[in-house]
Amino acid sequence: MENTFLISLSHLTSLRREMEIIANNLANTNTDAFKSEEPLFREMISPTADGGSAAPDVTFTTDYGTVRDMRIGDLLRTGNRLDVALGNDGYFAVQRDTGKAFTRDGNFKLTNTGELTTSDGYKVLDSVMQPIIFPQGSELPEIAKDGTISVGGVTLQRLGVFKFENPAAMKKGGDNLYTTDEQETPVPSSGVKIIQGSVEASNVQPVLEITRMIDVMRKYQTANQMIETGDDMVRKAIDQLSRIR
Amino acid sequence: MKSLSIAATGMLAQQLNVEVISNNIANMNTTGFKRQRAEFQDLLYQNIRRIGSSSSDAGTVVPSGVQVGSGVRAGSVYRIIEQGNLISTGNMYDVAIQGRGFLRVQLPSGEDAYTRAGSLALSADGQIVTSEGYIVAPGISIPADATEVSINKQGEVQAKQPGQVTPSTVGQLELSSFFNEAGLDAQGDNLFLETPASGAAQNGSPGSNGYGTILQGFVETANVNPVAEITALISAQRAYEMNSKVISASDEMLSATVNLRR
Numbered sequence: 001m002e003n004t005f006l007i008s009l010s011h012l013t014s015l016r017r018e019m020e021i022i023a024n025n026l027a028n029t030n031t032d033a034f035k036s037e038e039p040l041f042r043e044m045i046s047p048t049a050d051g052g053s054a055a056p057d058v059t060f061t062t063d064y065g066t067v068r069d070m071r072i073g074d075l076l077r078t079g080n081r082l083d084v085a086l087g088n089d090g091y092f093a094v095q096r097d098t099g100k101a102f103t104r105d106g107n108f109k110l111t112n113t114g115e116l117t118t119s120d121g122y123k124v125l126d127s128v129m130q131p132i133i134f135p136q137g138s139e140l141p142e143i144a145k146d147g148t149i150s151v152g153g154v155t156l157q158r159l160g161v162f163k164f165e166n167p168a169a170m171k172k173g174g175d176n177l178y179t180t181d182e183q184e185t186p187v188p189s190s191g192v193k194i195i196q197g198s199v200e201a202s203n204v205q206p207v208l209e210i211t212r213m214i215d216v217m218r219k220y221q222t223a224n225q226m227i228e229t230g231d232d233m234v235r236k237a238i239d240q241l242s243r244i245r
Numbered sequence: 246m247k248s249l250s251i252a253a254t255g256m257l258a259q260q261l262n263v264e265v266i267s268n269n270i271a272n273m274n275t276t277g278f279k280r281q282r283a284e285f286q287d288l289l290y291q292n293i294r295r296i297g298s299s300s301s302d303a304g305t306v307v308p309s310g311v312q313v314g315s316g317v318r319a320g321s322v323y324r325i326i327e328q329g330n331l332i333s334t335g336n337m338y339d340v341a342i343q344g345r346g347f348l349r350v351q352l353p354s355g356e357d358a359y360t361r362a363g364s365l366a367l368s369a370d371g372q373i374v375t376s377e378g379y380i381v382a383p384g385i386s387i388p389a390d391a392t393e394v395s396i397n398k399q400g401e402v403q404a405k406q407p408g409q410v411t412p413s414t415v416g417q418l419e420l421s422s423f424f425n426e427a428g429l430d431a432q433g434d435n436l437f438l439e440t441p442a443s444g445a446a447q448n449g450s451p452g453s454n455g456y457g458t459i460l461q462g463f464v465e466t467a468n469v470n471p472v473a474e475i476t477a478l479i480s481a482q483r484a485y486e487m488n489s490k491v492i493s494a495s496d497e498m499l500s501a502t503v504n505l506r507r
Binding site for chain 2: 012015016017019020021022023024026027028029030031032036039040048063064065066067068077078079080082083105107109110111112113114119120130134137139140152155168169170171173174175176181199206209210214215216217220221227228231
C-alpha cells in the first residue's frame with residue numbers, strides 16, 4: 001500500500017524540480033544569451049518487498065539530467081559599439097581569478113585602463129587567450145565579422161571564440177558564465193560570425209514554458225489526488241477491519 | 246517551493262527593466278541624453294547531480310547533470326554612447342558635439358563635471374555658461390559689444406566687434422574624453438562626474454584625433470528610439486506577468502499539498 005504514496009512522492013518531487021527549472025527559465029526571459037533548460041526523467045525500477053517473480057516491479061520516477069536548448073537566441077540591436085553577439089555556436093573566453101570561464105553574453109565594457117571586460121569586470125580574452133587592451137585615447141573599436149578588432153583603421157587583436165567537443169558538459173556558473181572540466185579543451189572556432197552593436201537575447205520561449213507550467217501544475221494536482229485516494233483506501237480498510245471482530 | 250523565490254527574482258528584475266525603460270522614455274526630449282539598458286544575469290546554480298561525476302566504477306561520467314538555477318539578477322544598467330541626432334536651434338550659443346567627447350563644466354563646488362548638452366548661454370559678465378549658469382571650461386568671455394559670435398568645428402570661439410573687419414578669437418572650447426564613457430557617474434541635470442571606472446579625463450581640442458567636432462547652432466537630441474523602447478516595455482511587462490503566473494501556479498501546487506489532509 002505504501003508504494004502508492006512513495007511512487008506519488010517521487011512524482012511530486014520531480015514535478016517540483018521541473019517547476020523550479022521552468023521558473024528559472026521564465027525569470028531569465030530577458031537575460032542576454034540565456035539558454036533554456038529542461039529536466040530529463042527516467043524510471044527507477046525497484047523490486048517489491050514481497051518478492052517473487054510473479055510480483056511486478058515498482059517503478060519510481062527520478063530526474064537524471066537537464067538538457068540545455070543550445071539554439072541561438074534572437075539578435076537584439078542595442079547600438080552599443082562594445083556589444084557583440086555570436087551568430088553561430090561558440091563561446092567568448094573570460095579570465096576570472098579562479099580560472100577561465102566562457103560566455104555567450106557579449107555585453108562588454110572598457111576599464112579605465114582600456115581593457116575589454118565583461119560587465120562583472122572579468123577580462124575578455126583574444127584568440128590566443130590574452131587580455132584585450134586598447135591604446136590610450138582611442139576611438140571606439142570596429143569589430144569585424146571574424147572578431148578582428150580595429151581602432152581607427154589599426155588592427156589590434158582578434159576576439160577569441162572557442163568551441164567544445166561536448167557543449168553539454170559545460171556547467172552553468174551563474175553570471176551568464178559557463179565553466180568546464182579540465183578534460184574539455186577549448187578549440188578556436190572556425191567560421192565565426194560576430195555581429196557588433198547587438199546582443200544575443202534569451203532563447204526562452206514563453207509560450208512553451210507557460211504550457212509546461214500548466215501541465216506540471218495539473219500533474220502535481222493529479223499526483224496529490226493519487227495520495228488522497230490511497231489514503232482513503234487505507235482509512236477505509238482500517239475502518240472496516242476494525243468493525244469486523 | 247524554490248520556484249516561488251525564483252519567480253520573485255524574475256519580477257524584481259523586470260521591475261528594474263521597466264524603470265530603466267520609463268526613464269529613457271521620460272528623457273526622450275532631453276538634450277544630450279544617452280539611453281540606458283538593463284542587462285541581466287542568471288544567478289548561481291544548484292548542482293543536484295553534478296556534471297562529470299562518475300556514474301559507475303567503470304569510469305563512465307554523467308554527461309549532463311541536474312543543475313537548477315535560482316533566478317535572475319541585474320548585471321548592469323549601462324549607458325549606450327551612441328550619437329544622437331543633431332537638431333538646428335538657430336541659437337548662436339548652442340553647440341552639438343559630433344563624435345566623442347564631453348564639454349567640461351565647472352561646478353560651483355569647484356569640481357569638474359562633463360556634459361554633452363550644449364545648450365549654452367552667456368552669463369551677466371559675458372562668460373559662456375551652461376543653462377544652469379555653470380562656467381564651461383576653460384572659461385571664455387565674450388566682449389560686451391560683440392555683434393556676432395561664431396564657433397567653428399575645432400571649437401574656436403570668434404567674436405566680431407563693431408568697426409572690425411575680421412573677427413577676433415576670444416577662446417577655444419575644450420573637449421574631454423574618457424576610456425570608458427559608460428563608467429561615468431550621472432548626476433542629473435545632464436551632468437556626469439569622473440569615476441575610477443571611467444578613467445581620468447583626457448582634455449583635447451575638438452577635431453583632433455579621438456575627439457569629435459563642434460557644430461554651432463545645433464544641439465544633440467536624446468538617442469532614445471521610441472519604437473525600440475515601447476517594444477522593450479511590452480516584453481518587460483509580459484515577462485513580469487509570466488513570472489507572476491509562476492508564483493500563482495506554485496501557490497496552487499502548495500495549496501494542493503496543504504489540502505491533502507482535510
